[in-house]
Amino acid sequence: MPAESDSTGRRRAGEMSADPGGVEGPLSGYHHETYVFRLPAESAVGEGGRWKCREPRESLLWFDRRCFDSEERLLTELQGRIDNIPDLIEVEGTVLQRFIEGQTLGELHASDTTVPEKEFEQILTLFGQLVAVRPRTLLVKRRCERRDRAREGDSAGFLDRLICFTEDRVYGDNLPEYGDLFADLNLDSDSFKQLRKHVSGLRERPFCLLHADLHRENLIVDRDRRLWAIDWELAMFGDPLYDLATHLYLMRYPPEQERRMRERWWALVEGVRPGSSRGWQEDLPKLLDYKKAQSVFTDVIRTSQALRLAPAADPTAYRSLLRRASRTIWDVLSKGAYPLGVEEVPGVSAIEAALTRWLRARAGGAQGS
Structure with a gap:
């Protein structure tokens, strides 16, 4: 950059x-x-x-599949259909988004803490508005070819295309750079075969608009406590339950509030569009496991990238950073091991050794020594 x-x-x-x-x-x-x-x-x-x-x-590096050609065009079409999204204007040929003055939900209420009731209710309202937006009602240019889109309501096909993206674009395209590190973590092409078996059998649900990245840093609370949804870059059409799974995985609600979100969500979306929560109790764990599996590859790449770019002037500080990175990878790998069929998760020390080897094998990687 x-x-x-x-x-x-x-x-x-x-x-x-x-x-x-x-x-x-x-x-x-x-x-x-x-x-x-x-x-x-x-x-x-x-x-x-x-x-x-x-x-x-x-x-x-893109870790998620994108659907729409232009986030700005999408937001323009959603004005009046989705509450509290940024306005847009064009100035001298440049499209600008209004900056929402306020604080992120994460700044006010960190992960693992309870979201206040007023903001919680606004998140549910947003889910209801998203479910009401059907693919045929939104005329926005899409990036993907029609042949690459799942059939309307085919939740299993929708998820398989997400798995294909993770397998081909995140894992496969990065094998030349990260193949040795993946192998040291017991990750290979067979991991995706295991993942597909694990998440098979999703019920059909009518497709709708998904934000696909609703977490505490993409929700802004203004001074009137209105909740604004920003960063629609990853929005897509697909299975509404996937949006809930992504939200739950990223938000890290306390257990009781997560339970309430699940139960309120299914009642809400059924009222807006019947069938949107079909089979949710059986399918939500599968979609959550996909998110855990996806995060393994995302976090391994991001964490190792950050290590490679980190200054190494202070060896003690760098060793501490390396240890924290190893714990981060151990944590995400432990959570994603079951759906990926990883029978043995390397310990933190083994991961640290793998990262050190990976760093040494690359230009500028001597700082890991």
Whole structure:
């Protein structure tokens, strides 16, 4: 990625901003480099708030399948159908999203803590609105070919295409770089055969719009305690139960609140569109296990990437970082081992040794020694 001062996104934001020196960013985020600013007072648009200028990050590894060609086009079509999503404007050929002033739900209520009732109810309202959006009612250009889309209601086919993406694009495409590390963690192509067996037999449910990334950092609470859903980059059409599974996996509710979310969700979506929760009690554990399995490959790659880029000037600090990374991988692998058919999960020390070998085998990897 270009240096911050030379970033195309920063330059563009500065050109449009009322105060080039007051541009905020880049904000944290995986998919985009994002800058926030106010438009000039004489601008005919964008009064009363700040706006986001975003540029896709270069050389980005995608761990999730994308459905829509343009997040901005999707948000435009969803205005009036989904409450509390960012407005959009076009300024000098650049589409800007309104910056939602507030704090993320995660800043206010960390993982494993209870979400307040007012915000909890708004999450349920969002799920109800998503289920009401059917594929044929949303005219937004899609990235995938029709032949690559599951038949309407074919939840098993929908999940199989997600598994194919993880197998081909996350595992397969990264084998030249991470193959030795995967092998040391007892992960290979047979893992996906085991995963398919484990999650087979999903019931059919009518497809709807999915946000597919609803977690505490993508939910913004404003000063009036309205809850705003941001980052629709991974939105897609598919099995509504997959959206619930992803949400539960990422949100990490306390057990009692997770139980309430499950029960409220099925009653809600059945009222909006009958059949949307069909077989949910049997199928939700399978979809949660897919998310655990998917996270194994995602977290191994992200964690090892971060280690490789970490400064090694202080050997003691670096060894501590290596140990934490090893524990992170052990934790995610332990959770995903069963659906992936991994019979023996390497211990933290064995994972640390595998990471060290992987780092040493690469340019700049000597810091792992």
